[in-house]
Amino acid sequence: MNFELTILGTNAALPIVGRSPSAQVLQIHHHHFLIDCGEGTQLRMLETGVRHNRIIQIFISHLHGDHVFGLIGLLTTWHLSNREAPVDIFAPEGLEEMIGVQLESGHTKLKYPLEFHPIDTKRHALLFENEVAQVFSLPLDHRVPTSGFLFREKQRSDNIIPEKIETYQIPVEQISAIKDGADYILPDGRRIPHQELTVPAPPPRSFAYCADTRYRKELIPLVKGVDLLYHEATFLDDNKDRAHRTYHATARQAATLAKKAGVGQLVLGHFSSRYEKIAPFAEEARKVFPNAIAAEDGTRIEIPAPERGLRE
Amino acid sequence: MNFELTILGTNAALPIVGRSPSAQVLQIHHHHFLIDCGEGTQLRMLETGVRHNRIIQIFISHLHGDHVFGLIGLLTTWHLSNREAPVDIFAPEGLEEMIGVQLESGHTKLKYPLEFHPIDTKRHALLFENEVAQVFSLPLDHRVPTSGFLFREKQRSDNIIPEKIETYQIPVEQISAIKDGADYILPDGRRIPHQELTVPAPPPRSFAYCADTRYRKELIPLVKGVDLLYHEATFLDDNKDRAHRTYHATARQAATLAKKAGVGQLVLGHFSSRYEKIAPFAEEARKVFPNAIAAEDGTRIEIPAPERGLRE
Numbered sequence: 001m002n003f004e005l006t007i008l009g010t011n012a013a014l015p016i017v018g019r020s021p022s023a024q025v026l027q028i029h030h031h032h033f034l035i036d037c038g039e040g041t042q043l044r045m046l047e048t049g050v051r052h053n054r055i056i057q058i059f060i061s062h063l064h065g066d067h068v069f070g071l072i073g074l075l076t077t078w079h080l081s082n083r084e085a086p087v088d089i090f091a092p093e094g095l096e097e098m099i100g101v102q103l104e105s106g107h108t109k110l111k112y113p114l115e116f117h118p119i120d121t122k123r124h125a126l127l128f129e130n131e132v133a134q135v136f137s138l139p140l141d142h143r144v145p146t147s148g149f150l151f152r153e154k155q156r157s158d159n160i161i162p163e164k165i166e167t168y169q170i171p172v173e174q175i176s177a178i179k180d181g182a183d184y185i186l187p188d189g190r191r192i193p194h195q196e197l198t199v200p201a202p203p204p205r206s207f208a209y210c211a212d213t214r215y216r217k218e219l220i221p222l223v224k225g226v227d228l229l230y231h232e233a234t235f236l237d238d239n240k241d242r243a244h245r246t247y248h249a250t251a252r253q254a255a256t257l258a259k260k261a262g263v264g265q266l267v268l269g270h271f272s273s274r275y276e277k278i279a280p281f282a283e284e285a286r287k288v289f290p291n292a293i294a295a296e297d298g299t300r301i302e303i304p305a306p307e308r309g310l311r312e
Numbered sequence: 313m314n315f316e317l318t319i320l321g322t323n324a325a326l327p328i329v330g331r332s333p334s335a336q337v338l339q340i341h342h343h344h345f346l347i348d349c350g351e352g353t354q355l356r357m358l359e360t361g362v363r364h365n366r367i368i369q370i371f372i373s374h375l376h377g378d379h380v381f382g383l384i385g386l387l388t389t390w391h392l393s394n395r396e397a398p399v400d401i402f403a404p405e406g407l408e409e410m411i412g413v414q415l416e417s418g419h420t421k422l423k424y425p426l427e428f429h430p431i432d433t434k435r436h437a438l439l440f441e442n443e444v445a446q447v448f449s450l451p452l453d454h455r456v457p458t459s460g461f462l463f464r465e466k467q468r469s470d471n472i473i474p475e476k477i478e479t480y481q482i483p484v485e486q487i488s489a490i491k492d493g494a495d496y497i498l499p500d501g502r503r504i505p506h507q508e509l510t511v512p513a514p515p516p517r518s519f520a521y522c523a524d525t526r527y528r529k530e531l532i533p534l535v536k537g538v539d540l541l542y543h544e545a546t547f548l549d550d551n552k553d554r555a556h557r558t559y560h561a562t563a564r565q566a567a568t569l570a571k572k573a574g575v576g577q578l579v580l581g582h583f584s585s586r587y588e589k590i591a592p593f594a595e596e597a598r599k600v601f602p603n604a605i606a607a608e609d610g611t612r613i614e615i616p617a618p619e620r621g622l623r624e
Contacts, residue, residue, distance in 0.1 A: 039381075102410050
């Protein structure tokens with residue numbers, strides 16, 4: 001079961017050749033979630049082979065252009081492609097009007113249902129849930145109302161041990177109940193306990209998206225122990241004051257947060273176009289938190305399922 | 313003095329790898345005019361080396377996304393780059409609200425003056441004029457109000473013949489008046505006629521942009537004899553019915569217009585993404601009008617100044 005992040009854009013607001021504005025696609029099992037949608041995102045998807053028609057839920061952190069100007073193009077492309085599947089957009093207040101006016105100007109009546117779900121950017125709350133994951137808001141500290149996103153894979157049912165099916169001749173229609181916790185009663189009345197028949201499913205995985213924001217210590221308990229943390233690093237530490245003034249973070253600050261929250265892996269992005277090279281971002285971060293990388297457009301990060309658990 | 317068109321995008325509404333949506337930059341002398349601005353235009357400019365901060369006037373043909381979704385990104389980039397020079401946008405009614413709502417949503421107060429000039433898309437009229445050119449609207453036939461654009465270089469003053477300055481010892485402060493039509497009076501009272509001192513400047517050049525539109529015979533007198541005609545060719549002639557139904561044109565129709573209007577050169581664009589290859593567009597057009605090409609993203613077409621005229 002996949003848990004994979006594809007980073008489509010790594011640059012801050014001012015564009016630069018080779019680095020697009022923010023957009024990421026998180027795949028959890030067969031569900032694809034789009035996170036932010038800067039200008040050109042739909043083209044980046046075509047180039048990287050992300051199949052955008054699988055996306056149903058879109059999460060927009062804030063209404064600055066480098067996180068949202070690609071959305072209208074994507075929505076229009078779906079319309080022109082005769083999409084019928086609904087789309088749900090989670091975003092701070094204001095996006096519905098922004099998109100609505102553009103659709104009206106082009107005389108476009110979407111062929112699919114589109115629903116906006118305004119985010120209260122001051123609260124850490126459950127935004128969305130389906131059979132594979134829950135998505136929570138993360139209050140961030142930026143110039144306009146901004147939310148990060150925490151994706152938590154759901155704990156799956158225990159895995160049945162194939163040999164036990166054989167040994168006890170368990171009928172196929174009982175398997176689902178056993179996975180979910182039932183014991184198995186043999187025809188002679190003997191009870192085989194659930195624990196003997198199953199191993200736990202791998203523990204669920206998690207990803208936190210934190211952009212745009214100043215360093216914010218209140219995030220530490222919220223992203224504690226996530227497998228993968230994306231944190232913006234618009235600047236290096238030599239521009240720490242500028243970062244603070246513009247409500248952004250430095251690579252060192254992002255790494256400090258990663259360290260204090262004990263995350264598995266840190267990936268940096270949203271680099272200011274004043275920096276031609278991004279290697280220094282990774283270098284600066286690794287001094288504080290070794291398992292850190294600086295994303296490039298197209299970077300894919302897979303979180304493999306941990307070894308299947310054994311009863312202790 | 314330059315007269316050069318750079319085509320930044322050649323695709324119709326549904327994006328495809330390698331073909332961006334519509335946008336062109338026309339350079340006349342030192343003035344750069346942007347015509348349409350599909351998603352990603354500012355990145356295409358960076359990639360092709362077009363210096364977008366030289367642009368002051370923007371002409372938008374209609375409010376379909378593939379002609380306008382890149383505008384907000386460009387305007388925002390100028391804002392973030394501390395632009396001070398004013399921007400004038402000529403477009404059908406509705407664009408001001410579309411842009412205004414987006415700027416408000418991002419809490420952006422532009423640092424430069426931005427003025428919208430609504431186009432009456434039913435009239436052929438002068439939209440704009442500066443020292444080098446005039447720009448006229450061209451009523452087109454599309455699903456929403458749409459205007460083409462006709463750019464006419466202004467006739468420049470006659471060129472003075474350098475040897476005549478020497479022969480008659482013409483003082484430098486008189487040269488401008490002579491270029492503009494004055495005779496020169498020698499100190500002894502003799503009159504040297506303007507015609508003897510000058511040769512005419514090269515005749516002015518012209519470019520017409522016609523997208524999106526059905527074949528429209530009313531355009532013929534309006535674009536008669538232009539040096540360069542850009543006409544949309546969303547389809548090949550095998551999709552003529554579909555072209556008509558969707559208010560688009562075929563390559564053959566564009567070529568027919570070029571032939572009847574006696575233009576110098578035809579360039580085709582706005583290709584439907586159903587066509588992987590664009591060579592067939594040029595082939596179809598050339599059967600009707602030989603001096604035709606199918607544009608690629610990044611195509612540059614220079615209209616050289618004709619040989620400097622001689623008095624007949």
